[in-house]
Amino acid sequence: MTTRSVVKSSELVTRTAAVAEEVAAKHAADVDQKSRFPLETFAALKQGKLLSGAVPKSLGGQGAGMLELGMQCHALAHGCGSSAMILAMHHIQVACIARHGMGSAFFEKYMREHLVARQDVIASITSENGTFGDTRSSVCAVEVSGDKIKLEKDATTVSYGQHADAQLVTCRRAADAAASDQVLVLFKHGDYTLEQTGTWDTLGMRGTCSPGAKFSGHGGAEQIVPGSFADSSAQTMVPYSHILWASLWTGIAGDALGRAAQFVRGEARKKPGTVPPNATRLARAHVDLQAMRHNWESCAQEFDELGDGPGARETLGSMGWALRMNQLKMNISEMAPKIVHEALQIIGIMAYKNDSKFTVGRHYRDVLSGALMVSNERIAGKSASMLLVFKDD
Numbered sequence: 001m002t003t004r005s006v007v008k009s010s011e012l013v014t015r016t017a018a019v020a021e022e023v024a025a026k027h028a029a030d031v032d033q034k035s036r037f038p039l040e041t042f043a044a045l046k047q048g049k050l051l052s053g054a055v056p057k058s059l060g061g062q063g064a065g066m067l068e069l070g071m072q073c074h075a076l077a078h079g080c081g082s083s084a085m086i087l088a089m090h091h092i093q094v095a096c097i098a099r100h101g102m103g104s105a106f107f108e109k110y111m112r113e114h115l116v117a118r119q120d121v122i123a124s125i126t127s128e129n130g131t132f133g134d135t136r137s138s139v140c141a142v143e144v145s146g147d148k149i150k151l152e153k154d155a156t157t158v159s160y161g162q163h164a165d166a167q168l169v170t171c172r173r174a175a176d177a178a179a180s181d182q183v184l185v186l187f188k189h190g191d192y193t194l195e196q197t198g199t200w201d202t203l204g205m206r207g208t209c210s211p212g213a214k215f216s217g218h219g220g221a222e223q224i225v226p227g228s229f230a231d232s233s234a235q236t237m238v239p240y241s242h243i244l245w246a247s248l249w250t251g252i253a254g255d256a257l258g259r260a261a262q263f264v265r266g267e268a269r270k271k272p273g274t275v276p277p278n279a280t281r282l283a284r285a286h287v288d289l290q291a292m293r294h295n296w297e298s299c300a301q302e303f304d305e306l307g308d309g310p311g312a313r314e315t316l317g318s319m320g321w322a323l324r325m326n327q328l329k330m331n332i333s334e335m336a337p338k339i340v341h342e343a344l345q346i347i348g349i350m351a352y353k354n355d356s357k358f359t360v361g362r363h364y365r366d367v368l369s370g371a372l373m374v375s376n377e378r379i380a381g382k383s384a385s386m387l388l389v390f391k392d393d
């Protein structure tokens with residue numbers, strides 16, 4: 001068996017695929033229409049203990065690698081794009097804690113008691129008014145006095161903030177620190193308030209429930225993730241974000257194309273012995289879908305093969321790896337809407353109708369968020385500067 005097929009048949013992936021089909025897909029239209037949190041899906045994931053995939057085995061989690069987590073998000077995306085995005089964002093936060101908080105008594109206890117036993121969900125606050133989409137700079141600063149901390153942040157976008165059990169927040173290390181001298185701080189439910197400052201009436205990803213919010217939290221100094229955010233961003237947040245997002249955008253596109261395939265098979269049954277004309281278009285779209293799948297899976301596999309030693313962390317901080325992540329993110333977020341568009345052309349009016357079983361409206365709107373969540377223009381700008389000095393081998 002190949003690594004891919006072993007991972008694909010893991011419990012984490014197969015049980016999540018069942019939740020996608022039996023729960024997420026059934027509620028996806030309602031979640032989208034009402035712009036509401038996918039409660040049923042997360043209750044099922046929690047019950048199945050499927051939220052602790054990124055926690056190391058030594059602490060009771062599944063210790064899943066990137067490929068397995070990606071396949072889990074990909075499977076859930078077939079049922080509901082918003083649910084898959086929430087699961088991916090949760091895993092990204094957990095990975096930051098697991099990869100940078102090991103050795104800290106506070107974070108190890110938190111992982112065991114909250115992430116594994118209670119299956120808590122963590123939200124992320126990187127966005128901030130005044131930083132214009134640049135996650136690597138902060139206006140707000142954590143206030144440390146003795147062993148106590150306080151933080152206030154005016155965030156532009158906070159996904160499922162009101163439904164999460166904790167928030168992982170970026171901020172400057174101290175009031176006199178530079179904008180890019182940041183740390184990550186974990187705040188548990190009960191130790192913070194989130195005052196909603198905007199609405200979330202968007203084109204897509206409506207179930208992520210991501211309005212602006214004013215955050216105010218307090219706690220102990222041990223809640224600051226060890227090390228700098230510069231390191232946790234390059235070594236963990238960026239690779240986990242770009243690979244897991246790519247996996248779920250591919251999943252959404254794959255579900256849309258699956259609907260097109262089902263439609264074309266139906267057409268073929270009507271005229272046995274003939275190949276419907278739109279079958280050729282379907283075949284071409286599958287070429288692109290396969291390229292997308294290979295792109296994210298090979299990045300995930302390479303990440304897993306790197307392991308977690310000092311050499312691996314050095315590679316993850318290199319220009320070559322940063323370019324690879326940027327290219328993956330830009331490619332998949334731009335390909336996914338094209339695939340869904342193809343599904344729409346193949347199916348025709350039945351895909352355009354919101355109340356048809358072949359509808360791809362939600363898929364289309366959901367994947368349009370890909371190019372914006374960390375703007376592709378901003379990413380292209382960063383890649384452009386790196387490519388001036390970087391030569392690939």
Ligand SMILES: Cc1cc2nc3c(=O)[nH]c(=O)nc-3n(C[C@H](O)[C@H](O)[C@H](O)COP(=O)(O)OP(=O)(O)OC[C@H]3O[C@@H](n4cnc5c(N)ncnc54)[C@H](O)[C@@H]3O)c2cc1C
Binds near residue numbers: 132158210374
């Ligand atoms: C579904 C969804 C969920 C999200 N969830 C969260 C969350 O949970 N927590 C959180 O903190 N944030 C979240 N975000 C916010 C996200 O992380 C980004 O901060 C946000 O999408 C960027 O907003 P922006 O378009 O104003 O940013 P900007 O990057 O400032 O882009 C604004 C405009 O400037 C252009 N631009 C920017 N840089 C350049 C450049 N170098 N060259 C040319 N043009 C440029 C862009 O094309 C764009 O048109 C979420 C976003 C989405 C879509």
